[in-house]
Amino acid sequence: MGRMALEYDFLDTKTHSFQLYAGGEYRVNNYRGDNSIGWGYLHDRGRIIAPHENIGEELAGTPYLVIRDFTNKSASYFGVATYSLMDKYILNFNVRYDGSNLFGSNPKYRWEPAWSVSTRWNLIDENFMEGSIFNNLALRGSYGLQGSTNTQSTPQIVASFLNPTYWSELNLLQISSPANPDLRWEKTFSTNIGLDFALFRNRIQGAVDVYSRKSEDLITNTRISEVNGFSYLPINFADVTNKGVEFGLTTRNLYDSSGDGFNWSTTVNFAYNKNEVTKVNLDPVVARMLSGFPYKPDAALVGRPLNALYSVDFSHVDENGTARFNLANGELTEGTRDLQFEIEDLVYNGPIEAPYQGGISNLLEYSNFKLSALFTYGFGNFFRRGEILESWMYSPDQNLSKELVNAWREPGDENFTNIPHIRNETGGNNHKSYWNKSDIRVVKGDYLRLSNISLQYHLPGTALDLFRLSRGFVQLQGNNLLLFADDKLDGYDPETFPYQSLPLPTSYMLTLNVTF
């Protein structure tokens, strides 16, 4: 590793200051690793190796030794220029380039650039602010670009060595990534304007930020026509904007300057983000649009969020127990088989990720006690519940959702239930799979959660002296204690559900912390 930095103060007077800081770094990592697998190793029989006679047949082609031997090289260089006028007006320029020796990478794209310009105006230092209620007031602004590229793609064919084939013993070279000369950088342009403030002798402190991030040429590994000989290819598929507001406020509601009295402070955070696709180079695929889980680039539509939930428009269950759906032309689907939906037949339910998010925390202090509580919230997003119907084969040992108790069984049931019949059906009977993807399965993701409460008791000075401690406290803490969310989520956690992971567990902790 080599590193170098230069710092130079061109100017340093009371009114002007100009600093330049620049540097570079070069890093080489050699990696050598052997991984050996010993089949038939008997650890408790004297660590002997006793491979079974059939081992050749069973494990044909399985390697017993894997050698990894490679070198990673990376280099980066950066520069920071700062100019400040009377410490009130500050202008900052930042640039950074990173490069590495990824195999097959296009020399043109070997270096990833990032630069930004930022400026700050410390209003509080202006003469007209003297004697105001403010203790701090500053206006910030920045604009910058970040570029990144896909490490798997190369402008020319790259082949990998494979084992000779088992049957023919021919040597093989596989094309691990096809030539992809058209792939461009992912670029993100960020604009940010912010205001920091503090007033009433710092009883109220806060910051507001408004931002706009425009990402161009986002890269995704997309499914492509198999006519290509490959099923997936990284492409620049879309432009996306993120616009939003972030707001943070801390108030000291009660403040006892003596230090021992009652203190109460509150922190409120709020964030709003609007994600919108502004350009797409990929045709949306109905099947992918109906998938309920996030990050599905081939379902992006201009004017909608990148991670959006779409559904088929459920109408009713008919007298045969068949699910019927509304189509864009005003008609209903007929029958159980070979239903097909076009993009315009789908309804847009909303974003999968909550656009409104935040938290509220309160801290109460009295004497040796400290009590804090944190609520978090998010709202404005939608999910679809798990798929409970299958067209074929309910076998006796299969676990089924208890919702199916209410499924349609005989004519007349359609007046009470929205769940189609659960009889076995073959092949192209897909009305039930579309029912799984219909809007009656959609629930709101709004929630309010009591994420954390903790109560601390700090040992008083006498106790500390007695045990010769410099510091000590006892803490009782509870996490994820309460959750208010849509009943229809049925026990699923709105924060983890779309990622198919388990609900956040409730936990309690008692801590004794001492410092000698």
Next chain:
Amino acid sequence: MLPFNQNKTTMKALNKILFLFCLLFVVSSCDDALEEEPQNKLKPQTAQDYNELLNFGYPTTRDYGTQVPLDYYVEMMTDDMDIRYFNQDRLEYPIHPYSFETTHEHSSMLNGYDQAWKNFYQAIYYANVVVDNIENASGDVGLKNYVKGEAMVLRAFSYFKLINLYGKPYDANTASTDPGVPLKLDPTVQAESYTRNSVQEIYDQILKDLTEGILLMETNDQRVNSKYKFTPISANLLASRIALYMENYEETIRYATEVINRNSQLFDLSGNTWEFAQTRWGYGQGTHYLNENNNNVLFLYGSNEFYSYVFYPGSLALSDDFTSIFEPGDLRYYYFSYVKGPQGRVPFKFRPFPNRTGEPIRGMRVEEAYLNRAEAYALTGKLGLALDDINYVRSYKFSSSFQDDDDYFEYSTEEYSTQEEVVAAVREERRRELFAEFHRWYDLRRYGMPEIVHEYNNETFILPQGDPRYILQIPQIELDYNPLMELNPR
């Protein structure tokens, strides 16, 4: 016995001090410092590199126990097959093509969708890479030309398989308007839609690749003896099959004769007795028909994915319609089929050894050259020559001691006097010789797509003559990701 796993790792960070002004001010010169050092990757440069790329391109299983699913489902739609005892818990899939559903695809098939499309287009991609780039590679010119020719033959073969799965059988009158498959001849990979070229355009390309490829291979012969690669002789056999499918009988005869002149060895069963065959042959006996050591085997590819449909109880068996065409003394009947409980008589061409799943069991054999030529002779009125060819094949397949009369199995122009009779006899011989080797479906297509009747569980499924389902639907995954793809009518 558990494997132990040991990791020995040494990490060394090398300290290098570079001339840092280079880093700071002259970016481009630093690119050398970031030169890549691959361990297991390379940029193909030599003729040998391209040869090894082409080896990967063959739609053939590479590792032990893995499968490269191709057109196994076509066998389930032929009149050779029957389902008597069906166990859908074990293998649900066969009932779907067997009952002629609107598409041959079903979620219960291998990997959930039809992968023949993908696997043949992957072969085409590798062939395209080789054809496009090998001229600029370093190495022996002869090898370069040969590998290029081989790539062209592989490309012709892949398009030939695709066009016969998803396009109409070749008909010179309508081929230029019949939708075929997308024709892609360059190795660019892009997220674009492809449209279908006409059947004629595909066949034109197939013929161009075949003629040029065979010429390049023959004039630069490298004496390759691997049966997992096309050789000049197997390329000629492929050409005779393609000419037969295109009803170009002179060419069929010419290419088949090329093959026969170089290799006329057939798989010989004639030394066995009829009694021995009836009583002693069964599971696991004998050399399997497409063993790479058999002299009659010219080319092997694919994998053994079809085998599970006869191996697991409750699936495909041979139909009575088919088994009834075997004559006494024909040893193939016992050598290549056996009775498997309530399932009935199952095809058993591949004789897989336990643990040999995945073995490439598709291929081309010298027998086909005789059968191709016989059919072409018959259809051009050379009846005696046609019967000579099938009699030659039959002499290797019938027990020589079954009757005192040495040539009891031979056909003669006295018995078969009209052209129709001879053509029918040749085609019946083809059916007996090549059954369960993925020929019958394609043969039925070129015989005019006759009606097929299947029965299961007192239900009758009929594929009427000339039904559009004789042309398979384009795989759904292709329709999903290629919006311009035209569907086949139903």
